[in-house]
Structure formats: structure tokens, C-alpha cells
Amino acid sequence: MKITAIEPFIVHLPLTASSISDSTHSITHWGVVGTRIVTSDGLTGYGFTGTHAHLPSDRLITSCISTCYAPLLIGEDANDRTRLWNKLARSPALQWVGRSGITQLALAAVDVALWDIAAKAAGVPLWSYLGGARTDKLEGYNTDIGWLSFDLDTMLDLTRRATEEDGFTRIKIKVGHENPATDIKRLEAVRQRIGSDIRIAVDGNGKWDLPTCRRFCAGAKDLDLFWFEEPTWYDDVSSHAQLARSTEIPIALGEQLYTVDAFRSFIDAEAVAYVQPDVTRLGGITEYIQVADLALANRLPVAPHAGEMSQVHVHLSYWHPASGILEYIPWIKDHFEEPIHVEGGIYRLPQHPGAGTTLLADSLQTFGKSLA
Numbered sequence: 150m151k152i153t154a155i156e157p158f159i160v161h162l163p164l165t166a167s168s169i170s171d172s173t174h175s176i177t178h179w180g181v182v183g184t185r186i187v188t189s190d191g192l193t194g195y196g197f198t199g200t201h202a203h204l205p206s207d208r209l210i211t212s213c214i215s216t217c218y219a220p221l222l223i224g225e226d227a228n229d230r231t232r233l234w235n236k237l238a239r240s241p242a243l244q245w246v247g248r249s250g251i252t253q254l255a256l257a258a259v260d261v262a263l264w265d266i267a268a269k270a271a272g273v274p275l276w277s278y279l280g281g282a283r284t285d286k287l288e289g290y291n292t293d294i295g296w297l298s299f300d301l302d303t304m305l306d307l308t309r310r311a312t313e314e315d316g317f318t319r320i321k322i323k324v325g326h327e328n329p330a331t332d333i334k335r336l337e338a339v340r341q342r343i344g345s346d347i348r349i350a351v352d353g354n355g356k357w358d359l360p361t362c363r364r365f366c367a368g369a370k371d372l373d374l375f376w377f378e379e380p381t382w383y384d385d386v387s388s389h390a391q392l393a394r395s396t397e398i399p400i401a402l403g404e405q406l407y408t409v410d411a412f413r414s415f416i417d418a419e420a421v422a423y424v425q426p427d428v429t430r431l432g433g434i435t436e437y438i439q440v441a442d443l444a445l446a447n448r449l450p451v452a453p454h455a456g457e458m459s460q461v462h463v464h465l466s467y468w469h470p471a472s473g474i475l476e477y478i479p480w481i482k483d484h485f486e487e488p489i490h491v492e493g494g495i496y497r498l499p500q501h502p503g504a505g506t507t508l509l510a511d512s513l514q515t516f517g518k519s520l521a
């Protein structure tokens with residue numbers, strides 16, 4: 150099964166709300182940036198990373214795929230995923246300029262496309278190709294109700310709908326106001342509205358410094374928060390470790406980490422309780438499995454970040470034994486051949502062959518951007 154073509158794409162998909170913000174990011178579209186890989190057997194795999202739909206930087210990713218990786222892939226056997234991952238990631242010239250950032254995001258897209266091909270060639274969904282589902286009930290948690298840009302009334306209304314009408318028992322609320330007391334007031338209102346049975350996680354998106362995080366944790370100690378995600382700067386192992394030692398609220402992180410080595414640093418420092426890898430930022434599924442295995446060996450639960458809006462992570466979470474709950478953000482699901490689907494707070498087990506990444510031709514056409 151030879152690789153015969155590499156066909157990068159950039160797709161900018163509108164969000165379900167017109168725009169959203171957290172403490173750090175404000176976006177109106179989600180960028181689906183990646184590649185199709187075509188084989189001599191007539192199979193096509195799809196892989197992509199997730200971006201802010203910023204065309205200049207999206208083009209750096211597709212340029213890396215077409216000019217740096219494609220020459221290393223054409224004519225190769227698509228089944229040789231591990232060897233090809235190493236060929237790309239450990240290419241001396243690319244390793245010199247990469248190991249994180251653009252080259253890693255591009256590698257993620259290529260790797261996911263190769264896994265998509267493998268599962269399609271076997272005629273089964275990825276979770277089955279990997280070894281079968283560990284559970285029949287993968288619980289989702291809803292992030293799309295708690296953006297920092299939502300005023301309190303909107304957030305309370307969306308929270309009520311998600312929990313009372315849609316059946317979610319877990320939600321995530323963004324925090325990160327200048328004064329953490331503002332966030333605590335919002336959280337108190339949510340807790341009062343939905344009662345004590347719903348699990349509430351919070352997400353700071355790396356904005357606060359360590360003293361502010363400590364003030365927040367002290368003020369929030371009676372709110373029964375499930376985790377505090379990305380409390381402070383993404384790469385700062387020491388501050389996360391110090392915070393973890395000083396609060397009862399478990400720390401979650403990983404969506405901004407590019408490598409298994411970075412995860413090992415946080416785990417070794419006891420700076421993380423919920424491990425949040427993302428196939429779109431790590432070097433794809435190949436490196437995600439290394440992180441999930443590392444978490445398993447340390448008896449830490451894995452709760453992936455939805456950089457691909459859970460199209461791939463639903464497979465990985467149904468399969469990998471360290472998996473726990475999975476983020477739910479419904480922005481782009483309707484652009485896939487088999488959209489993710491949550492009912493009563495539970496993810497449906499995918500049935501289509503592949504990794505869940507096959508984009509609809511209409512969506513590629515309508516929302517596709519020029520690569521140059």
C-alpha cells in the first residue's frame with residue numbers, strides 16, 4: 150500500500166456561537182488544517198490539527214506538509230506508521246528547526262491520516278483496530294456553555310439546558326478575570342443553580358500567575374471543583390507543582406504540550422492529576438499513545454483536550470484503559486462523514502471505518518482556503 154499523493158488543506162469552520170473568548174483566546178472560526186493521504190490501493194486518509202483559523206500560520210503548517218514531509222512520504226508503505234513517524238520527526242534537518250510548533254502540528258496531521266488509512270484498510274473504526282472498547286459508556290463533559298465571554302445569565306441558561314435537557318452531568322467553566330473574586334462569584338451562581346450533583350471543572354487557559362492561582366483556589370475551596378485546568382503558564386512545571394502541593398483542587402493540563410517528554414516532566418514533578426494530551430498537538434496518535442501509556446503507568450487518568458473536537462479522541466477514549474471523560478464542543482461535528490454524537494451525556498461509539506476524520510466534500514469546498 151504505497152503512498153501516492155499528499156494533498157494538504159485548510160478549512161475554516163464557523164463556531165456555533167458567533168465568537169467565543171477564554172482568558173487567552175478569542176475566535177470566530179476553528180481552523181481544520183491538515184492533509185489527505187492517498188494510497189495505491191485507492192484509500193484516502195484524513196488527518197488534521199486544530200487552529201485559530203489564522204491563515205498565515207495555517208499556511209506554514211500546510212507548507213511544512215507539502216515541502217518538507219511529502220518528499221519523505223511519497224512511495225513509502227502507508228502501513229509503516231512507526232517507521233514513518235520516526236523518519237519525519239527525527240529527520241536531522243527538521244529536528245534542528247522543529248520538535249514543537251509548526252513541524253509538530255504538521256506531523257500530527259500526517260500521523261492521524263496514516264492511522265485513518267490503517268483502520269479503513271482493516272474495515273473497522275479506529276477503536277476496534279486498536280484493540281476494542283474498554284467500556285460501553287464514555288461520558289462527555291460540556292465546555293461550550295462556560296466561555297469567559299458569556300455573561301452570567303447566558304452561562305446560567307446554557308448550563309441549565311446542558312444539564313437538565315441534554316443530560317450532561319459534567320461541565321467546564323472558563324475562569325481568568327483580572328480579579329479571581331469575579332470568577333468565584335460566577336461559579337457560586339452556577340453551583341447554586343445546578344446543585345451539588347453536577348461536576349464542575351474550571352479552566353484558566355494559562356493566564357494567571359501563581360499568587361493569583363492560590364487566591365482563586367482559596368476562594369473556591371467550598372465549590373467542589375473537579376479540576377483546575379491550565380492554572381498558569383503552559384510550560385511552567387515548577388509553578389504547577391507548587392500549586393498542586395498547596396491546594397486540594399486537582400490540576401489538569403496538557404493541551405499545550407507538544408511531546409511525551411514534556412508530559413513526563415509534569416508527571417515526574419507531581420504537577421498534574423488529570424493528563425490532557427491532544428493528538429493535534431502531540432505528533433499525532435502515535436505519540437498520544439505514548440503519553441496515555443505513561444499516564445497509565447503512573448495511575449493517572451487521561452482526559453483528552455478536544456483540538457480535533459473529539460472526532461479522534463472518542464476512538465482513543467473508548468479504547469485506552471487510562472481514559473476517563475472526554476471534552477465535548479460541538480462546533481465542527483457536522484462537517485464530518487461520521488459526526489461525534491452525545492446523548493444523555495454519553496458519547497456514541499463510532500461505527501464507520503477509520504479515525505473519524507473524513508471531512509465532507511461539501512465542507513472542504515465551501516470552507517476551504519487557498520494554500521498560497
Ligand SMILES: [Mg+2]
Binds near residue numbers: 354379404454
Ligand atoms: Mg483547556
